[in-house]
Amino acid sequence: MTPRAAALALLVLAGMLPAGAAEDPRSVILVREDCSSTIGRREVTLFANxxxxxxxxxxxxxxxxxxxxxxxxxxxxxRRLAEPDLSETDADGEAPGGTWVEACVLELALPEQASRRFRFGRYASHSLALSSLLSVVRDIEAVAATAVREGDLPVRYEPRPGDLLERADGLRFEVIAFTADGLGVELSSPDQPLTIYVPRDDLRTFFVRLLARRDGS
Known part of the structure; x- marks a missing residue:
């Protein structure tokens, strides 16, 4: 028996997964978060395998x-995902609007529980229970996020006005300013008459390289 098969068998025997899931654990989704806006998308999925x-x-x-x-x-x-009491958490939460503000869907398929689905805004106020779930999702996301792609911006990159960045499609963008709440970054392209707004935390999602800074670095 392979290590992966043994691991799945352990979950089945422990009652953490239905026995039928052993046939194709790669297709069994336990939790999925999908956040999207007009300028980007981020999806985190944990499979049974x-x-x-x-x-x-x-x-x-x-x-x-x-x-x-x-x-x-x-x-x-x-176990952590099953702990929060979601009885008072609305399935459809209110979310602030905006072209760059992400709207999210969280889907849970936990053992011995009915499947649950929640809609919320990434920057909205969340219930304590939903916040606890999202904290677990962030830990799950970190498992894959550590697989850094070649050419990514530095992990500790902090944008400054005047920074010249290269987007994944090759276009260059200059950091112009920040939104009033500090959560968004205004960027303008010297290659095309194009101005975009990107969530500050998502710069590494869209941009692959810091080309220049005003101080010459």
Whole structure:
């Protein structure tokens, strides 16, 4: 028996997965978060075989990263996801509008529980229970996010006005300013008459390289 098969068998025997899931664990989704806006998309998925898939980028140009966890880690994630009391959490939460503000869907398929689906805004106020779930999703996402793509912006990159960045499609953009709340970045392209707004936390999703700074670096 392969290590992966043994890991899945452990989950089945522990009652964490239905027995039928053993036939094709790669297709069994335990949790999925899908956040999208007019300028980008980010999807995090945990499969029953321990694969974590992260897809992010401009719509239709999403890059994919994959990570793996063992059966014990999958079981730990499932226990944490099952802990919050979601009885008072609305399935359809209110979300602030805006072309660059992400609207999200969270889908849960936990053992011995009915499937749940929640809609919310990434920057909206969340219930304590939903915040707890999203904290677990961020930990799941980190499994795949550590698979850094060649050419990514530095992990600790902090944008400054005047920074010249290269987008994934090759276009250059200069950082112009920040939105009033500090969450968004205004960028203008010297290559085309184009101005865009990108969530500050998502710059590494869309841009692959820092080309220049005003201080010459």
């Amino acid at each position: 321990g694969t974590v898939r992260l897809r992010e980028g401009a719509p239709g140009q999403e890059a994919m990263r994959l990570g793996e966890v063992g059966a014990e880690e999958v079981a730990a994630f499932l």
